[in-house]
Amino acid sequence: GFLAKYRKQSTLPGPRGIPFFGNVWNHIFRTAPKEILPKLKRFINKYGSIFELRMFGIHYVFVSEPELVKALLSSSTNVTKGRFEYSFFRPLFHDGLIVSEGKKWRSRRKILEPSFHFKILKKSIETVSRNAEEFVSHLLNSGGEPTEIEDMIYLLTLKIICETAMGVKLNTKDEQQNDYIKASKMSHDGMVYRFFKFWLYPDFIYRHCNAGKMFFKCVDLIHNFTNQVIRNRKELFIAEKNGSNCKVSTKKEGNAFLDNLLELEDSNPGLFTESDIFEEVNTFMIAGHNPSAATLNFLHFLLANHPDVQEKIYNEQMEILGDEKKIPTAQDLQKMIYLEMVIKETLRLYPTIPFQSRLIVEDLQIDEKIIIPAGHNLVVPIYFVHRSKKHWDNPEEFIPERFTPGNEIHPFSFLPFSAGPRSCIGQKYAMMELKTIMSTVLRKCWLEPVTTSVTPDYGIILKPAESIIVKAFPRNGNQ
Numbered sequence: 001g002f003l004a005k006y007r008k009q010s011t012l013p014g015p016r017g018i019p020f021f022g023n024v025w026n027h028i029f030r031t032a033p034k035e036i037l038p039k040l041k042r043f044i045n046k047y048g049s050i051f052e053l054r055m056f057g058i059h060y061v062f063v064s065e066p067e068l069v070k071a072l073l074s075s076s077t078n079v080t081k082g083r084f085e086y087s088f089f090r091p092l093f094h095d096g097l098i099v100s101e102g103k104k105w106r107s108r109r110k111i112l113e114p115s116f117h118f119k120i121l122k123k124s125i126e127t128v129s130r131n132a133e134e135f136v137s138h139l140l141n142s143g144g145e146p147t148e149i150e151d152m153i154y155l156l157t158l159k160i161i162c163e164t165a166m167g168v169k170l171n172t173k174d175e176q177q178n179d180y181i182k183a184s185k186m187s188h189d190g191m192v193y194r195f196f197k198f199w200l201y202p203d204f205i206y207r208h209c210n211a212g213k214m215f216f217k218c219v220d221l222i223h224n225f226t227n228q229v230i231r232n233r234k235e236l237f238i239a240e241k242n243g244s245n246c247k248v249s250t251k252k253e254g255n256a257f258l259d260n261l262l263e264l265e266d267s268n269p270g271l272f273t274e275s276d277i278f279e280e281v282n283t284f285m286i287a288g289h290n291p292s293a294a295t296l297n298f299l300h301f302l303l304a305n306h307p308d309v310q311e312k313i314y315n316e317q318m319e320i321l322g323d324e325k326k327i328p329t330a331q332d333l334q335k336m337i338y339l340e341m342v343i344k345e346t347l348r349l350y351p352t353i354p355f356q357s358r359l360i361v362e363d364l365q366i367d368e369k370i371i372i373p374a375g376h377n378l379v380v381p382i383y384f385v386h387r388s389k390k391h392w393d394n395p396e397e398f399i400p401e402r403f404t405p406g407n408e409i410h411p412f413s414f415l416p417f418s419a420g421p422r423s424c425i426g427q428k429y430a431m432m433e434l435k436t437i438m439s440t441v442l443r444k445c446w447l448e449p450v451t452t453s454v455t456p457d458y459g460i461i462l463k464p465a466e467s468i469i470v471k472a473f474p475r476n477g478n479q
């Protein structure tokens with residue numbers, strides 16, 4: 001009977017606001033984007049693990065205590081994304097898995113999940129390895145000179161997702177893929193920019209201003225590239241199908257993601273359409289290359305600055321694989337315990353998706369006293385959950401040993417892939433990809449730092465404010 005239902009006249013702590021604009025206007029909108037993370041940190045320090053920001057009657061409840069986060073992310077009903085801020089995503093993602101809701105999301109998730117089954121992922125290791133080797137030779141071509149790695153890394157992960165999931169090999173010399181990567185980054189920055197400029201919220205205004213025009217130009221470029229990938233694969237798919245009387249699916253075991261969708265279209269005419277294929281291929285091409293690339297960027301930075309960790313990974317690699325050329329098998333990847341600890345520690349310090357939000361569709365009791373009413377948004381600031389002093393010793397430091405198997409870690413204090421029903425569908429894929437790439441890079445290269453410190457920048461994808469520059473030397477060459 002003591003449950004004090006938290007109503008619109010909030011009893012939750014938070015900075016003071018003004019009517020209509022709430023407290024977002026003076027505390028967030030008027031803050032430079034690079035000051036947002038420090039500001040949110042001050043709020044958490046001041047108001048604790050649950051506080052509220054409000055604007056235009058929309059409530060954002062920030063929850064950073066793992067037990068409370070658990071109530072949210074384990075919920076099977078609160079799986080809808082924050083409707084307002086995710087509406088900025090729609091022109092880019094349409095109604096793909098990242099933003100879809102309700103029945104559509106549930107059925108799509110079920111259809112798409114088997115494409116990321118372990119059996120399928122196993123088949124991608126070789127492709128990932130081959131692309132990683134090409135990346136290593138570019139890196140080593142620099143002859144030990146300071147090299148900015150971000151562009152090379154984005155191209156690497158884009159090529160990997162296109163080849164493994166879409167069955168389309170990109171032409172290295174083709175400028176279009178670089179334009180795609182640039183447009184994809186700019187569209188993300190564009191969405192963040194819009195969020196801070198409330199007068200750009202109405203679509204009819206946004207479409208006519210320079211920022212909006214630039215955003216839609218990027219979206220067009222991205223969509224054209226996606227369509228080209230689909231066309232390329234579809235031509236092959238049709239040719240294969242016409243070449244034999246049997247269905248394509250019976251010929252190949254463990255098809256790539258796009259082949260599965262083409263089969264669905266083929267066997268359910270009218271029910272699974274071209275536009276259904278487009279929205280998911282487009283979604284998976286973006287989500288499948290962007291956070292992995294951002295993570296690899298941070299990984300190279302951390303490893304260049306921690307030679308002891310690099311050496312330990314190298315030793316583990318040699319123990320498992322024996323030499324620098326061997327392509328790892330799925331079992332080999334499973335044995336790379338220390339490398340996995342390093343990847344996890346990188347994702348703890350730099351969770352490349354730093355915030356998640358959910359729309360509460362059914363009143364949610366998150367502890368004995370507090371019920372968040374339907375209609376509010378809950379935001380999990382993962383970046384701060386990962387740096388909480390309560391749950392991590394020396395949280396600001398890079399200590400892979402904290403992930404030694406057997407160490408006790410609250411499962412909801414480490415959420416780089418989120419958790420529960422709406423967690424990352426590509427989590428296993430990403431770990432396979434990151435391990436395979438780092439195994440290839442570190443067996444062949446020794447990294448030294450040029451960039452020695454970074455400041456993470458607020459964004460949909462967490463990125464360093466500075467360019468990451470390293471020097472790469474061959475491991476068994478003239479070091």
Ligand code: HEM
Nearest residue numbers: 097098287288291292295353356416417418424425426430
């Ligand atoms: C290090 C790499 C990655 C990280 C850190 C990451 C992180 C995340 C997180 C935190 C979410 C939940 C987002 C939210 O709640 O708003 C998510 C969702 C998603 N991720 Fe990943 N991801 C990674 C790689 C991938 C890859 C490789 C793919 C595809 C192959 C992928 C596809 C998706 C999709 C489609 C969703 C939406 C799932 C749904 O709503 O049902 N991600 N990811």
